[in-house]
Amino acid sequence: MAPRKAARVQIDPAAVNSESKPQQTGQVFNIWYSKWTGGENNGREGLVHSKTRCNVELDSGYTRADKHVAADSVNGDKYFCLYFARGCCCNGKHCEYLHRIPTEMDNLPPNVDCFGREKFMDYRDDMAGIGSFSKVNRTLYVGRISNLDGNIELELSKNFGQYGDIERIRVIKSKKIAFVTYRFENQAQFAKEAMYGQSVTGDVNEALNIRWASEDPDPSAQKRNKQEMERSALKKAQKLLEEMNRQRLKEGVKSVKESPTTDHVATDPASTNPPLLESSPSIIINTDSLSALRKLKRRKIIKKHQDSIQTPLRTILADYSSDSD
Template identity: 30%
Template sequence: MKELDAIQLRRYGVDGSQEQNGLALRRRSATRCNPKRDSGITVGKESGNVLFCIDFARGCCSDGSECSHRHEIPKFPQDEANPHILNSEFDIFGRKRSILLTAWEKAQRRKEHGANTLDLAALELSNIRPPQKQRSELCGGTVKQDRSVAALLDIQVRKAVGQFGDIADLRIHLERGLTKPAKVIVVFKGRTQAEFAKEALTNQGLVPESRELLQVKWAPFEQSVPFDLQPTKAPYSANLTASIYTNKNNVQVEDISWDKYLDATSQRYYWANRFTLQTTWTNPEDQGDKEEHEDKEENTREEYQRQWTPHLDPRTGATYWAHNVTKEVTWLRPHPT
């Protein structure tokens, strides 16, 4: 691990993590990571160091092949499953997760929402300038385009952000009036790739020649789950004992007949309840304190159903349902069988 001297601490704590500072206080980075051009074997990788170089992520490592850290993007799922890379104490660059990095964190005296949530693998990119409509030379008329602005922006984001990790899902949020900045939710397959991309995109534009300055932060957890849950049967399933538990909002939820599935898109496991059609990325055993019971109460099912709220997906125009308490999402209208 690189020695954290005064210069290194100043670089870690100030220059590289200003994504929540005011735009007037931020400056465009003079360097940019190009994984295709800059990746390579380093002394650190050959010696067994599994952590990534933060200067490589920012495109400014002067050590080159002599660097004591890895010069490559995280691999999914190999790096995701390595506890020496992804753990609750240090991030993938070797920084303590408890350190307050940004000016916002130091002012609030707390970490940014999602900074230490290892299950969160989605970034929210805002202040993105949408592609401008092409206009003809005569009278400034618009030229007919084969793709919508959202589709063009989707292509740009996938090309710019996809070089830092595998994208599981991407959602475009356009404001009324195409001159206003857009917001994009990018869901990666793993947390390690999301942490690398967050550092690589900080103080950058979407593309090198663009003039915007991206605002990069962790996405809200309820927006970070891909909507296309396909119940591809896993090699095995977990049928848990039926029970009723009280979650953090003091709402009783029935836990019965949970099966484990593999999401074909993100290659992540999730759990589905055959009785309530509930889906969740986390093991139901870890969602609350359970109490054994014998009688199933009807009001538990009714309370669970009242927590579902319909939403409109701006990308597809379809309606999906999100649970206000457990934060699951589903394309199907939830109802008890």
């Protein structure tokens, strides 16, 4: 397999200057959020069409952050580049953050978003901002859609589908708004930044207002969301278990190759699963995977679907106690 390409520089560093900052609408300029704070107007007047946009196919690639996680399937403590999502990172492969789309295998702390920004207890009154750590929200509110002609659902799917797996799109044409639900929350977090101020039709006069959607009060919708979350958690648990088993097998084979040759290993060509594969103390399981599995177990999702998981969770967790993490 050919090595993954290096992340592309999205904008020329020489083009970044004091004029690149947005028009002053407050008292203090926050360089992290690239906006003015303190007295700014968060209304419609302050939203303009974004000058840059993330092209996932062209811009994605490895950065310095990937070197720290090359040995693991989970990104660990590395987060995604906020400026890459906005299409304006000038560091390219030298960036300290990940330049790719989040996946279900990216285990992130619940108190931060995929960019490493700390969440709050409650949402902002306007449902903008980073979000809340008290609930999982995978649905984005999309406002200020200027043109609803044609198949707007298809246009929304094309644009928002670049940044993750979409479960559902609902359009309310009378209000010129839409709701986009992703399979995973980290993809919704990424898309919220990537599509803010963008256009679904290429119209430079259109600037989408992306916010977090409020919870649907419909009982049937709440029941559906709960079932979807359980299915998603179950699939993630299955993949984590498969990854852990794969790592146990890999580390076990490595231990056999590096250990001194013994008679029963050397003279038994029919043996494909040496005892070391099951009991080697040198096997190391990724602690992020264990943490995620324990979290799913506490939520009783694993227990509810235990029979459908090939490898019992309790067997793996028993081998690697919290003391040994």
